[in-house]
Amino acid sequence: MKNLQPYRNDSEALYARIAREFNLATGRDLPSPTSVEIENFSGSQFRGGRVEAIEQLQKIEPVRYGRTRNFVSGAVTKLSPWLRHGVLSLAEVRDAALSKVQESSQAEKLIAELGWRDYWQRVRAARPEGVWHDLEPPVAKQRGQVVDYLPDAVARGETGLDCIDAFCKKLIHDGWLHNHERMWLASWLVHTHKVDWRVGAAWFLQHLLDADSASNNFSWQWVAGTFSSKPYIFNRENLERFTAGVYCGTCPVLGQCDFEGTYEQLNEKLFIDTFDYREVRLTIPPVVSWDSPDIPKESLVWITLDSLSEGSPAKRRFPDSPAIFVFDHHWLSDELPSYKRVAFVCECLADLPDVEIWFGETATVLQERARSYKANTISVASTSCPTVRHIADTLSGTMPVVSLDWPSFCDASKVKDLGRFSRYWNKVSKTALKPTCSDGSC
Secondary structure (H helix, E strand, O other): OEEOHHHOOOHHHHHHHHHHHHHHHHOOOOOOOOHHHHHHHHOOOOOOOHHHHHHHHOOOOHHHHHHHOOOOOOOOOOOHHHHHOOOOOHHHHHHHHHOOOOOHHHHHHHHHHHHHHHHHHHHHHHOHHHHOOOOOOOOOOEOOOOEOOOOHHHHHOOOOOHHHHHHHHHHHHHOOOOHHHHHHHHHHHHHHOOEOHHHHHHHHHHHOOOOOOOHHHHHHHHHHOOOOOOOOOOOHHHHHHHOOOOOHHHOOOOOOOOOOOOHHHHHHHHEOOOOOOOOOOOOOOOOOOOOOOOOOOOOEEEEOOOOOOOOOHHHHHOOOOOEEEEEEHHHHHHHOOOHHHHHHHHHHHHOOOOEEEEEEOHHHHHHHHHHHHOOOOEEEEOOOOHHHHHHHHHHOOOOOEEEEOOOOOOOOOOOOOOOOHHHHHHHHHHHHOOOOOOOOOO
16 A cells, blocks of 8 residues: 555646556556646646536526537536536535526426436446446347447547547547437447447546446446337437537538438348337336444544545544545556546545545555554445445444435435336435425435
């Protein structure tokens, strides 16, 4: 384990040190940042930390969002990087949206989108193995052989399709894509180029600032048709409409691209069998909250990738206790995150001057720091992340690990089946559209 405190205020230096320690620990290399990537991140609107998050939160326009969210130029919130890392909570964003409208129905589209994030987290908690395995059998059989690699032309953003190349470069250089751009890119990879959805999901995890294996991987399954009633496909008319034609008009393959045709023609081209909507049989019972009923008076605080802020429930409960964050080489090895992803995390950590930053194996670091501080309990913000839960199980063999829930986004007590978002939203929407109570209890 290595103490990274001396580098905490310099993202480039910290990344270089992390990359060095990672190489020593695993013999592998993290992606070397390009000058374009570093320059884009330094001038990006997506900077880690609470100040930047609040600035972006204040810009949201719930009514315009509802009208324009499907357009690439629409009034989307762009809050996902801070939501993913716990710098903002779902309840906090919901409350901000409600404060800007007269009727809750005016913010319903935006709040429902927050509901998708909550839903994906609950599915991951209930079916952690589904992160990298089909939750359902594929709804349609593809023509052609599925491949388990990303084509080099895609990785370089040099496919010859103006729109796809733009999406690839935006992903690689900026670390953020509009939801429609993600869907189009995923659909093209999975259905046109027969790339296994897991390959695409891993590629997105490497680059997206908001990447987590719940929202990201289950969305890829939704596109692939392994967690949906049909595969998601699109045609040029759809893309041209929602991009205002910025790519199609000058594209050298206009009229001959992969997206030409009606949906019926594309279905026939891409899949062996035509299909109707699948009868949904999948049921996913939710799991009980990971929140711990018995809260100690003192505790070591474990800061995770899901809780990089003073708003972490564990940090709020124990504001004066030692707090530890670990760059775990297992996470780095699994995802090989890009420079911009790690730099965003570093900036969030710079916002937490009293949090110790370490490199190593998380369980080992936490055990040693707990012994150093003579702490007999570790507290962590509740999360559906399988890795965090596994580490917590490991630690619980030597000391109690207490999980603390975030402010409630909705009352999910009546949810009995997470097999589809519609079932979940039908049960929680009324409470999700209500502001947080003043005491934080609802």
